[in-house]
Amino acid sequence: MSQAPQMASYQTNKTPTPEGSHAERLSTLASAQPAQIDRATGLKLFKDMTLGRRFEDKCAEMYYRGKMFGFVHLYNGQEAVSSGVIGAMKLKHDWFCSTYRDHVHALSAGVPAREVMSELFGKETGCSKGRGGSMHLFSREHHLLGGYAFIGEGIPVALGAAFSSRYKRDALGDKNSDSVTAAFFGDGTCNNGQFYECLNMAQLWKLPIIFVVENNKWAIGMAHDRATSDPEIWRKADAFGMKGEEVDGMDVLAVRGAAERAIERARNGEGPTLLECLTYRFRGHSLADPDELRSEEEKDFWAKRDPLKNLEIHLKKQNLANSDELRKIEKDIDAEVNDSVEFALGAAEPEPSDLTKYIWAEDK
Ligand SMILES: Cc1ncc(C[n+]2csc(CCOP(=O)(O)OP(=O)(O)O)c2C)c(N)n1
Ligand SMILES: [Mg+2]
Structure with missing residues (x-):
């Protein structure tokens, strides 16, 4: 029997180093114009990122103590992306779409910690009434259009929100309709067809949307550099004539600066942006992942770039x-996180008789 043909390029198109192509790129970023912030904004960002970090640490604790079940994907290490982008947007006016790694996006969008924690325990007081769980956070009030377990699933939903904003203004004459939508998703997701289809439509119709790629180098156990034709995802915007930008995703001010530019373009009717944030997750893919694939050197390299420590240094300086x-x-x-756990543990389960509730839109 003949041997299967060798596919050299399948192995990798870059020489693997402990840090991978991210490290080279961080030293030569195409854009490094950070946001200028005042004290109030600095403290707000620190608070938001700390809430994200500590909320996730508490989830890990609850999970390993056997109190929380199901798939739980934590955001530790990536906080600068959520706080940097959502913190620059108008809450309850702009729109957000997340993935299964969605707790921190919900918190940044203003969903109370109690409601997010309750959802993770499947309680009626959860933001999705306990029907969604960790991967399906939703809040109409806070314009969170959902977390999605299927990768790429949120991108067309976000595109629809951006389309509706433009349609209301241009076709229905609502001058105040200037909302912007941010769609968050990972590097692995950019190898999925929905990403390209949505980039095309967004640019075609100049939709007010920011495609925020959280490039954390890994798609479960698949290294980014091995999985994609060009590891510089932001360059893929070129194929559509779209604005693309890469940014240090461990630096909240760099992310905020890029987000501010993208938001301004979107609100002015100048169309979408593909914003690639170079970041890293400090924990395994999910809490069920023993995280044995990534090297210790790689983890050390990124631990030194902890976004919370970075911000603290800046604020003090x-x-x-x-x-x-x-x-x-x-x-x-x-105290807020502990309160959310106590509240969630003490809250009621959904009633079995309500099993079919919330499947379709409820009558008012
Ligand atoms: C359509 C679909 N295919 C496959 C999967 C299995 N899957 C879950 S997470 C994941 C990797 C996604 O990686 P990335 O987009 O980089 O996001 P990250 O987990 O790093 O935030 C895959 C392939 C899925 N959830 N949905
Ligand atoms: Mg990833």
Whole structure:
């Protein structure tokens, strides 16, 4: 029997190094115009990122203590992306779409920690009434159009929201319809057809949407550099005549700066942006992943770029905050997270008689 043909390019099209192509790129980023922030914004960002980090740590604790079940994908390490983008948008006006790694996007969008935690415990008080769980957070009030277990599933939904914003303004004459939609998804998802179809339509109709790629180098156990034709995802915008930008996704001010530019273009009717954030997850793919594939050197490289520590250094250097203030914020956040757990544990389960409720839109 003849041997299967060798496919050299299938193995990798880049030489693997502990840090991979991300490390080279971080040193030569195409754009490095960070946002300028005042003290209030700096503290808000620190608070939002701390909430994201500590909420996720608490989920891990609950999961490993056998109190939380199902698939749970944490966001540790990637906080600068959620806080940087959503923090630059108008809450309850702009729209957001997430993935199964959605807890922190929901928190940044203003969904109360109690409602997010309740959802993870399957309680009636959860933002999806306990029917969705970790991967399907939803809040109409906070314009969170969902977390999605299928990768890429949120992108066309986000596109629809962006289309509706434009349609209301241009076809229905609503001058105030200027909302922008942010769609968050991972590097692995960019090898999926829906990504390209939606980029095409977004550029064709100049839709007010930001495609936010959270490039954390891995799609479960598949290294990004091995899986895609050009690891620089932002360059794929070129094929559609779209604006693309790459940014240090461990630096919240860099992310915010890029987000501000993209939001401005979108609101002005100048169309979409493909924003690639170079980031890293500090934990395994999900809490069921023993995380044995990634090297210790790689993890160390990224641990040194911790976005929370980066922001703290900046705030102190610019005299925007001191250590005592930041420690106080952490303490308050810990209390908020503990409160969310107590609230969720004590909340009611959905009634079995309500099994078919919320499948279709409810009558008012
Ligand atoms: C349509 C579809 N195919 C396959 C899967 C299985 N799957 C779950 S997560 C994942 C990797 C996604 O990686 P990435 O987009 O980089 O996101 P990350 O988990 O790194 O945030 C895959 C292939 C899925 N959920 N949906
Ligand atoms: Mg990934």
